Amino acid sequence: MARKKKYNETEVVEKAMHLFWKNGYETTSMQMLEKEMGINKFSIYASFGNKQGLFLESIKHYKAQINNIFKKLEESNNGILDIKNFFYDSVSSNFNDDNIKGCLVTNTYNEFSDSDDPIIKEQMITFMDKLKSLFVEKLSMDTSKSEETILKQANFLLLAKHGLAAAARVNSKEEIEDYIEMIFKSL
Amino acid sequence: MARKKKYNETEVVEKAMHLFWKNGYETTSMQMLEKEMGINKFSIYASFGNKQGLFLESIKHYKAQINNIFKKLEESNNGILDIKNFFYDSVSSNFNDDNIKGCLVTNTYNEFSDSDDPIIKEQMITFMDKLKSLFVEKLSMDTSKSEETILKQANFLLLAKHGLAAAARVNSKEEIEDYIEMIFKSL
DNA sequence: ATTATTTCTAAACAATCGTTTAGTTTTGGG
DNA sequence: CCCAAAACTAAACGATTGTTTAGAAATAAT
Numbered sequence: 166m167a168r169k170k171k172y173n174e175t176e177v178v179e180k181a182m183h184l185f186w187k188n189g190y191e192t193t194s195m196q197m198l199e200k201e202m203g204i205n206k207f208s209i210y211a212s213f214g215n216k217q218g219l220f221l222e223s224i225k226h227y228k229a230q231i232n233n234i235f236k237k238l239e240e241s242n243n244g245i246l247d248i249k250n251f252f253y254d255s256v257s258s259n260f261n262d263d264n265i266k267g268c269l270v271t272n273t274y275n276e277f278s279d280s281d282d283p284i285i286k287e288q289m290i291t292f293m294d295k296l297k298s299l300f301v302e303k304l305s306m307d308t309s310k311s312e313e314t315i316l317k318q319a320n321f322l323l324l325a326k327h328g329l330a331a332a333a334r335v336n337s338k339e340e341i342e343d344y345i346e347m348i349f350k351s352l
Numbered sequence: 353m354a355r356k357k358k359y360n361e362t363e364v365v366e367k368a369m370h371l372f373w374k375n376g377y378e379t380t381s382m383q384m385l386e387k388e389m390g391i392n393k394f395s396i397y398a399s400f401g402n403k404q405g406l407f408l409e410s411i412k413h414y415k416a417q418i419n420n421i422f423k424k425l426e427e428s429n430n431g432i433l434d435i436k437n438f439f440y441d442s443v444s445s446n447f448n449d450d451n452i453k454g455c456l457v458t459n460t461y462n463e464f465s466d467s468d469d470p471i472i473k474e475q476m477i478t479f480m481d482k483l484k485s486l487f488v489e490k491l492s493m494d495t496s497k498s499e500e501t502i503l504k505q506a507n508f509l510l511l512a513k514h515g516l517a518a519a520a521r522v523n524s525k526e527e528i529e530d531y532i533e534m535i536f537k538s539l
Numbered sequence: 540a541t542t543a544t545t546t547c548t549a550a551a552c553a554a555t556c557g558t559t560t561a562g563t564t565t566t567g568g569g
Numbered sequence: 570c571c572c573a574a575a576a577c578t579a580a581a582c583g584a585t586t587g588t589t590t591a592g593a594a595a596t597a598a599t
Contacts (some may be wrong), residue, residue, distance in 0.1 A: 167597065167598095168597085170547095192378065194585080206589095275521060278453065320530050321534040324523060331515055334466075344511045347538050351535070354575035355565045356576080391577095392579085395577075542599080544595100548593075550589105550592100554585100554588105561578105564575105565575085569570100
């Protein structure tokens with residue numbers, strides 16, 4: 166019927182994701198996105214509506230990308246050890262690529278902690294809730310633990326993961342690894 | 353010789369500090385600062401040069417304000433327990449005032465982690481270095497610990513403090529307190 | 540080949556950013 | 570009293586933000 170797009174939408178979303186990941190939502194301008202994605206502003210708006218639409222699509226893409234880490238956590242059966250491996254897996258991308266800073270979801274959670282964008286906020290909460298219930302499930306494998314202990318430890322792990330993502334933005338690999346080891350010494 | 357200022361500089365800096373604390377540097381606009389400080393843009397520029405000057409003055413004010421927490425940590429002699437109390441003291445302001453989000457220095461550290469503003473960055477590094485050496489000093493009071501263990505634990509505590517400041521932005525008092533207790537279980 | 544439809548280029552949009560400037564008001568010293 | 574110096578008000582600055590629009594280029598179906 167008409168002309169065909171010269172770009173692949175998932176490809177340009179991935180490039181946008183990396184930019185948001187590195188700089189955060191507000192700091193990333195449409196101008197930067199244009200350059201990084203290699204397409205015109207018009208095309209961005211045609212494909213994703215607006216900046217927020219592109220951002221939400223980037224987060225979706227991010228979640229899909231780290232889904233294999235989650236799957237590994239879900240499918241294994243070694244209790245706390247699985248969580249520890251999950252922590253290591255979560256930061257591994259930070260050491261392979263200098264352009265990556267922490268966890269995109271956690272970064273966004275921090276950036277919008279006092280904002281009131283309901284759509285973005287909901288994305289964050291569901292992510293965190295899923296993580297927490299996974300921790301509870303893993304910890305429950307140790308039948309000697311009381312329900313109260315499990316909830317406390319799950320909370321601890323969630324905050325520790327939150328802190329890990331923050332630390333991964335500025336600290337070295339060695340510091341991060343020492344940190345993870347220490348976290349699991351107390352459990 | 354001439355007219356006198358109608359405002360007190362330290363008073364307006366304190367108000368600016370709270371705004372930066374809550375929103376971060378970039379998100380806080382001169383317009384918001386005008387309103388919060390109760391003075392005109394012209395007066396802000398006359399007193400502090402520019403936005404960055406006002407921000408640096410806000411950080412100075414922040415450091416002076418939490419200096420008593422540092423002093424308490426320095427002057428006491430109960431080793432690790434002092435550090436634990438320091439952690440509690442560090443987040444206490446978050447529970448008294450809803451307008452406060454985490455630690456201003458840590459927030460700034462995160463916001464500018466990949467920026468290259470040398471002045472602001474140096475402010476952050478000196479703060480973190482001071483904290484680390486204080487941790488080392490406290491941990492060294494336990495003579496049974498090897499130097500390697502001390503350095504590892506100091507690193508852990510620094511990252512934990514970093515994570516705590518991040519968590520204090522979004523988590524509840526109970527979650528924070530559980531987190532602190534868990535941190536010190538492993539030491 | 541023509542036509543309808545969609546993509547693209549490029550310019551412009553209003554709003555806001557940090558900053559500056561011109562002009563008025565206040566005030567203390569001669 | 571008067572004048573000079575500083576502090577105020579308020580408007581404007583150029584640059585950049587996210588978003589929209591007008592028109593040219595391209596393509597599939599008739």
